[in-house]
Amino acid sequence: MGLPTVQICSMKQVAVTVGSPRIVAGRSVLHPTGDPSLNADEERSLRRRIVEDALRALTSTGDGHAA
Amino acid sequence: MRLELRSARVERAAFGSKTHIADNLLQIDRDELRDLLSADSRLRDIEIELANPGDDCRIIDIFDIFEPRSKLDGKPNFPGLIDAPGRVGDGATAVARGAAVLVINANDDRFNTVVDMRGPAATLSPYASTANVCIRARPAEGVDRSKYYLALKLLGARAAVYIGDAAARSENPAGEIFDLARPSNHDGGQLPRVAYIYMLASQQVPTEPDEPILYGDNVRHLVPTVLHPNEILDGAVIAPYWNFGAETFTVQNHPMVLELYRRHGVDVDFAGVIAIIAAETEAARSRTALMAANLARYTLSADAVVITKYGGGIPESAVMETYDACEDVGMKGAIAIWAHGGDGRIEGTLTFMSPRADAVVSCGISDDPVEMEPMARVIGRETIGPLIMEREDDARPSGGALTLRYQHIAGGINQLGGGFLSSEEY
Amino acid sequence: MASSRGLFFSLTPKSRIRMGHRLAAMGRSLDGSDRDARMESIKPVGPLRPLRVVHYLNQFFGQLGGEDAAGAPPQIKAGPVGPGRPLASRLGGDFEIVATAICGDNTVADDPEAAISRLLELIRPYSPDMLIAGPSFTAGRYGQGCGELCVAVSRELGIPVLTAMNEENSAVAQFRDRVLILRTGPSAAHMTAALDGVAALAKRLASGDQRLIDRPADAGCFPRGLKRTVVHSHNGARRTVDMILDKIAGRPFKTEVSVPTFERVAPAHIGGPIREAIVALVTDGGLIAKGNPERMPNGFTDRMTEVSIAGHDRLDGDFVEVHHGGYDTQIVNADANRLAPIDVLRDLEREGGIGKLHETIFSTAGLGMSLSNARRLGLEIGRRLKDGGVQAVVLTST
Numbered sequence: 001m002g003l004p005t006v007q008i009c010s011m012k013q014v015a016v017t018v019g020s021p022r023i024v025a026g027r028s029v030l031h032p033t034g035d036p037s038l039n040a041d042e043e044r045s046l047r048r049r050i051v052e053d054a055l056r057a058l059t060s061t062g063d064g065h066a067a
Numbered sequence: 068m069r070l071e072l073r074s075a076r077v078e079r080a081a082f083g084s085k086t087h088i089a090d091n092l093l094q095i096d097r098d099e100l101r102d103l104l105s106a107d108s109r110l111r112d113i114e115i116e117l118a119n120p121g122d123d124c125r126i127i128d129i130f131d132i133f134e135p136r137s138k139l140d141g142k143p144n145f146p147g148l149i150d151a152p153g154r155v156g157d158g159a160t161a162v163a164r165g166a167a168v169l170v171i172n173a174n175d176d177r178f179n180t181v182v183d184m185r186g187p188a189a190t191l192s193p194y195a196s197t198a199n200v201c202i203r204a205r206p207a208e209g210v211d212r213s214k215y216y217l218a219l220k221l222l223g224a225r226a227a228v229y230i231g232d233a234a235a236r237s238e239n240p241a242g243e244i245f246d247l248a249r250p251s252n253h254d255g256g257q258l259p260r261v262a263y264i265y266m267l268a269s270q271q272v273p274t275e276p277d278e279p280i281l282y283g284d285n286v287r288h289l290v291p292t293v294l295h296p297n298e299i300l301d302g303a304v305i306a307p308y309w310n311f312g313a314e315t316f317t318v319q320n321h322p323m324v325l326e327l328y329r330r331h332g333v334d335v336d337f338a339g340v341i342a343i344i345a346a347e348t349e350a351a352r353s354r355t356a357l358m359a360a361n362l363a364r365y366t367l368s369a370d371a372v373v374i375t376k377y378g379g380g381i382p383e384s385a386v387m388e389t390y391d392a393c394e395d396v397g398m399k400g401a402i403a404i405w406a407h408g409g410d411g412r413i414e415g416t417l418t419f420m421s422p423r424a425d426a427v428v429s430c431g432i433s434d435d436p437v438e439m440e441p442m443a444r445v446i447g448r449e450t451i452g453p454l455i456m457e458r459e460d461d462a463r464p465s466g467g468a469l470t471l472r473y474q475h476i477a478g479g480i481n482q483l484g485g486g487f488l489s490s491e492e493y
Numbered sequence: 494m495a496s497s498r499g500l501f502f503s504l505t506p507k508s509r510i511r512m513g514h515r516l517a518a519m520g521r522s523l524d525g526s527d528r529d530a531r532m533e534s535i536k537p538v539g540p541l542r543p544l545r546v547v548h549y550l551n552q553f554f555g556q557l558g559g560e561d562a563a564g565a566p567p568q569i570k571a572g573p574v575g576p577g578r579p580l581a582s583r584l585g586g587d588f589e590i591v592a593t594a595i596c597g598d599n600t601v602a603d604d605p606e607a608a609i610s611r612l613l614e615l616i617r618p619y620s621p622d623m624l625i626a627g628p629s630f631t632a633g634r635y636g637q638g639c640g641e642l643c644v645a646v647s648r649e650l651g652i653p654v655l656t657a658m659n660e661e662n663s664a665v666a667q668f669r670d671r672v673l674i675l676r677t678g679p680s681a682a683h684m685t686a687a688l689d690g691v692a693a694l695a696k697r698l699a700s701g702d703q704r705l706i707d708r709p710a711d712a713g714c715f716p717r718g719l720k721r722t723v724v725h726s727h728n729g730a731r732r733t734v735d736m737i738l739d740k741i742a743g744r745p746f747k748t749e750v751s752v753p754t755f756e757r758v759a760p761a762h763i764g765g766p767i768r769e770a771i772v773a774l775v776t777d778g779g780l781i782a783k784g785n786p787e788r789m790p791n792g793f794t795d796r797m798t799e800v801s802i803a804g805h806d807r808l809d810g811d812f813v814e815v816h817h818g819g820y821d822t823q824i825v826n827a828d829a830n831r832l833a834p835i836d837v838l839r840d841l842e843r844e845g846g847i848g849k850l851h852e853t854i855f856s857t858a859g860l861g862m863s864l865s866n867a868r869r870l871g872l873e874i875g876r877r878l879k880d881g882g883v884q885a886v887v888l889t890s891t
Contacts (some may be wrong), residue, residue: 002761002875002879003761003875003878003879003883003884003885003886004761004762004884004885004886005885005886005887005888006761006766006885006886006887007888007890008887008888008889008890009889009890009891026889026890026891029820029826029891030820030821030824030891031824031825031831031832032778032831032832032889032890032891033807033830033831033832033833033834033837033889034803034824034825034828034830034831034832034834035831036655036824036827036828043831044836044837047830047831047834047836047837048837048840050834051834051837051838051841051887052841052846054589054887055767055772055841055846055847055871055887058763058767058770058885058887059763059767076644136881155648169746190782217632238683259738259741261734261737301881313576322728322729322730323730323734326728326730326731326733326734327730327734330734334738335734335738370741371737371740371741372737373737387628399737399740399741400737401733401734401736401737401740402733403730403732403733404728404750406720406750410866411670411719411720411721412670412718412719412720413718413719413720413750413751413753414578414718414753416720416753420752420753421752422752424752425739425740425748425752426736426740426746426747426748427748427749427750427751428729428732428733428736428748428749428750428751429749431722431728431730432699432720432721432722473722481728481729483730484728484729484731484732484733485728485729485730486728486729487724487725487726487727487728487729488722488723488724488725489722489723489724489725489729489732489749490720490721490722490723490749490750491720491721491723492716492719492720492749492751493707493708493709493710493716493717493719493720493721493749
């Protein structure tokens with residue numbers, strides 16, 4: 001297909017099973033890029049960190065798993 | 068730990084003036100049983116109905132199924148549920164073999180199951196061959212789901228003991244002994260030691276605070292725990308509220324435990340059972356896998372493990388991690404697991420698969436369709452569905468022709484390895 | 494229904510799942526139609542005259558040229574061509590290769606629908622009783638053409654079809670569930686053996702040999718990669734203990750559920766730095782436009798939706814919601830950025846961390862989605878993103 005893709009998900013083993021090459025850990029099945037137990041600022045920072053990890057993974061060679 | 072099951076044979080059930088078993092007939096004093104069960108103020112409108120093999124009858128809304136049993140010699144029945152926690156798995160227990168107590172759910176639970184007592188779908192359920200004592204009860208005013216379901220478990224267990232008492236009073240029971248230390252032709256160290264890792268529940272649907280699963284405990288954060296197989300066979304373990312492929316009846320007759328017992332001293336040395344749960348966080352699943360493998364290898368000295376699963380897709384991850392952890396410490400593993408049908412391709416069979424899992428037995432394809440003929444009589448509500456995994460949005464008349472799936476039939480998919488359904492790849 | 498049509502492999506997803514023996518014995522089918530009309534039986538073909546066979550070849554074996562002729566249009570010639578001749582002699586007098594359909598590999602690969610459609614038009618007048626495609630060995634585009642044509646001919650003409658390729662051919666995984674594929678060696682150096690195999694298989698197919706559907710692997714073909722319910726005489730516990738004892742003793746055993754081999758996705762590379770890239774967000778968490786104007790299902794679907802975020806700095810409940818039957822969506826409905834992190838991506842866009850955030854989010858509800866639908870949707874989404882100039886994708890999954 002040729003489109004570099006990074007996947008944010010928390011069920012890591014599924015993604016590995018289906019051969020997805022770039023995987024970044026999401027926070028939870030119920031909220032991959034958030035966390036309601038945090039306050040708004042903390043949650044925004046968490047989200048930022050996860051997205052930055054994901055973008056960094058996009059520039060990797062794709063044979064490892066970030067985070 | 069030496070358990071003796073003394074069975075009185077039952078082939079049919081009927082109402083009668085006095086509860087007793089004779090000539091393979093279970094007679095039930097309906098009023099007496101109803102009065103006994105009505106003592107629980109959390110329940111109301113208790114009804115008892117009977118369904119025998121071959122009846123033109125469909126039973127729906129099944130919440131759980133119990134085998135009628137009663138401990139002799141004053142030992143506790145269903146410790147932690149009916150009686151206080153106490154030692155079971157030792158001594159004698161009376162069993163009404165061929166009878167079953169079916170607890171009917173007044174709630175529209177998507178995991179309720181169904182049994183047809185005759186017709187094509189009857190071949191798929193072991194409970195089409197039992198004399199079924201079906202008990203319906205509604206929650207009393209203000210009783211929430213959690214309290215109601217606990218009351219239903221107690222209802223089933225009490226009815227089971229009541230009928231078990233009839234078995235205790237009958238004459239010439241058949242006997243079966245369960246004793247891991249029995250002499251037989253036990254070769255000692257030359258037989259492969261096999262431990263059974265038994266997933267009791269999955270926390271992807273968190274268990275309720277007073278949901279009684281292990282000696283009455285809700286196993287919410289269960290750390291891998293060694294159990295003697297007799298504890299499982301004798302009432303220490305009850306099926307979770309989440310009714311999926313393992314009703315209490317099959318726990319009492321645990322297929323994997325019975326199989327390992329059958330071969331103990333023959334071609335297997337049954338090393339014991341390790342109870343686990345499928346935790347909902349990755350960290351707890353890893354901890355479970357690690358500790359279960361350690362217990363099997365270093366405490367039970369097992370050469371190999373067999374593993375069964377409970378629940379849906381997420382616990383497959385727990386099973387595979389546990390399998391990998393066992394193989395990592397030098398044991399061989401085999402897994403029994405039900406398969407997803409999906410679009411029929413083998414890639415969709417399991418949600419999680421370890422690349423090293425080379426020994427996997429299928430418990431059947433859970434969502435394969437089952438054609439069910441109309442039935443004249445229904446025990447349960449007038450409409451059925453939608454049930455889990457159904458695409459239908461509407462309820463349908465319970466007694467009509469239905470197309471359901473194997474997992475909707477009580478005992479259709481047995482997660483403990485009790486079924487004869489399997490899947491093959493071609 | 495189609496019982497006069499002979500063997501065909503046209504399938505609905507349901508019909509690939511075979512029911513257990515007891516139920517199958519009832520002759521009942523899921524959609525109420527005659528069981529024979531689905532893929533589950535073979536009827537012998539061909540009465541007293543030779544069976545009419547159309548043979549399909551690519552531009553090379555069809556003698557139009559090499560890679561230079563890979564754009565050749567669909568065409569048909571009377572009689573056998575190239576390897577069709579030795580094939581005809583192996584098939585013998587009960588068969589006749591009445592025509593050879595030929596098409597360039599690129600023609601098929603670039604627009605399969607059009608190419609196949611045209612080929613069907615050309616083939617129909619010959620009234621074939623059977624289609625034989627290939628052998629294509631390891632040639633992927635050729636294999637794809639063979640597979641696509643077999644599927645279409647089976648469906649439209651209702652006649653038996655077969656093809657042949659090597660296990661390294663990427664078309665095997667794509668078509669083996671629907672088309673009978675004979676295993677061959679890796680290259681045209683193995684043509685002789687391949688044609689022997691094709692001729693033998695064609696004869697079995699014509700004779701109505703049911704085992705070709707039930708156990709294709711026993712006939713030198715690829716397993717179909719499907720599963721079906723069977724009923725054993727021993728329960729699962731006994732089979733598990735049997736299996737572990739075999740495994741311990743080092744005896745051979747056969748697993749009932751095999752480890753699927755997914756095609757490893759070779760990761761594509763971003764052409765330049767991420768700060769210049771156009772990035773799109775895709776999710777399988779069931780994000781939809783508020784009010785669900787497209788009536789997207791919350792699972793078991795083959796559809797996707799595109800949610801516009803043009804002019805929005807973050808997702809909020811004014812214009813999106815989440816609709817998914819496989820997890821509790823309360824938390825993401827309270828703040829959809831917890832599923833699709835648009836707020837943060839907009840920040841990064843503003844700060845220059847990424848070049849640009851694509852204006853739409855592609856979304857589906859991944860509950861119970863079949864792998865074939867997932868594959869198809871994935872390709873479709875990828876195509877549309879690329880057409881939109883997108884250079885990288887962040888996919889969030891629940």
